[in-house]
Amino acid sequence: MVNDPAHWISGSWSAKKDGLAGRWRRARARGLVRSMRIAIDQVALGGLRLLFGFPPWHMSSPTSRRAYRRGVAMLANGLRPRCVVEVGCGLGSILSRVSAAERIGYDVDRAVLRAARLRHGRAVTFREGSFDDVEEPAIDVLIAVNWLHDFAPDQVAAWLRPLLPKTRHVLMDRVEPTSPLPYRHHHDFAFLDGLAVAARVERFDEEHRLFVLYEVL
Ligand SMILES: C[S@@+](CC[C@H](N)C(=O)[O-])C[C@H]1O[C@@H](n2cnc3c(N)ncnc32)[C@H](O)[C@@H]1O
Numbered sequence: 001m002v003n004d005p006a007h008w009i010s011g012s013w014s015a016k017k018d019g020l021a022g023r024w025r026r027a028r029a030r031g032l033v034r035s036m037r038i039a040i041d042q043v044a045l046g047g048l049r050l051l052f053g054f055p056p057w058h059m060s061s062p063t064s065r066r067a068y069r070r071g072v073a074m075l076a077n078g079l080r081p082r083c084v085v086e087v088g089c090g091l092g093s094i095l096s097r098v099s100a101a102e103r104i105g106y107d108v109d110r111a112v113l114r115a116a117r118l119r120h121g122r123a124v125t126f127r128e129g130s131f132d133d134v135e136e137p138a139i140d141v142l143i144a145v146n147w148l149h150d151f152a153p154d155q156v157a158a159w160l161r162p163l164l165p166k167t168r169h170v171l172m173d174r175v176e177p178t179s180p181l182p183y184r185h186h187h188d189f190a191f192l193d194g195l196a197v198a199a200r201v202e203r204f205d206e207e208h209r210l211f212v213l214y215e216v217l
Contacts, residue, residue, distance in 0.1 A: 037064045045091075048119075054091075054112040063093050068204040068211065072145055072171060073097035075200060075213050079169055081140030087131050088147040092116035095124045100140070106130060131159035139167040145211065149175050149183040157191035164195055170214040179208035189214075 027035040041062030049059045063069045072094050076084055081100045089095055089105030090112055096103075096119070103124045107113050113126045120126075127133065131144075142163060148156050160170065174187040189212070196214040203210055 034064065038062060041065070048091075048115050052111045052115040052118075054109060054115055058091050058112060058115075066207075068145070068173075068207050068209075069094045070097060071202060071204040072143060072211060075171060075202065075211065076100075076141045076143065076169075079141055081169075083136055083139050084141045084143065085134055085136055085139050086143040087134065088144055089116065089126065092120045092124050092126065094143060094145070096120050098141075102136070104134075104136060106133060131163060134163060137166060139163070141169045141171055142167045143171045145171065145173045146209075148172060148187060149185050149209075152185060153187060153189075153191070156187065156189070161191070161195075164216050167216050169199070170196060170216065171211065172214070173209045173211045175209045181208060 041064045042059060045059040045062055049056065077099050083102040084095065084098050084100040085104045085106070086095050087106045089107050092105050095105050105116065105124055105126045106129045108128065108130055110128055113128055116126050172189065174189065175183045177186055192214060196216045198212050199215040200213040201210050
């Protein structure tokens with residue numbers, strides 16, 4: 001279900017709805033150099049997609065277009081972590097920017113993991129799976145961004161709770177209520193009340209979401 005490309009509306013919805021005029025407006029706002037960089041990165045990722053057959057979102061969303069990945073990596077790096085785990089890591093574009101002795105990415109999509117391994121070699125460990133499969137005994141930062149909006153709060157709570165005792169920080173995103181994009185869930189992570197405190201809340205360019213760094217109590 002989640003790996004059905006039609007389901008992956010995040011970020012590409014507005015492009016489909018407002019057509020060429022919208023694309024042109026956004027390209028002007030980004031400037032020529034950045035727009036060209038995005039186009040080149042999309043072509044390169046398109047080649048990778050031909051090889052591995054992962055869903056189109058990864059091709060259309062290079063980091064040149066979605067700068068939040070750099071911001072998320074910087075937030076994690078600020079904690080000087082030893083072990084960073086990302087669940088729903090996609091092509092590994094966040095983990096590859098993280099500085100830590102151990103970087104482990106989990107994802108349910110085998111095709112995207114194969115492409116991630118080719119991109120990042122052995123520097124990052126990629127494993128098929130999700131929260132329930134996380135086996136690291138002590139995690140400094142647990143990252144899950146840009147996919148939890150597809151899942152109900154109860155599900156997210158059930159995934160996260162068992163991992164909290166061995167985790168120091170959790171970095172997640174919540175879609176802002178004002179977002180023009182039709183996300184399923186916005187999340188307030190209320191289940192973390194009394195278990196963790198929000199240490200940082202950041203908003204990155206062009207994103208209708210807040211990135212929240214929680215410190216586990
Ligand atoms: C929109 S991509 C975001 C990738 C990465 N977090 C980023 O921001 O670049 C969402 C990723 O989450 C993965 N995913 C979806 N549901 C998942 C689940 N239940 N457990 C683990 N990964 C999941 C998808 O396969 C996909 O690679």
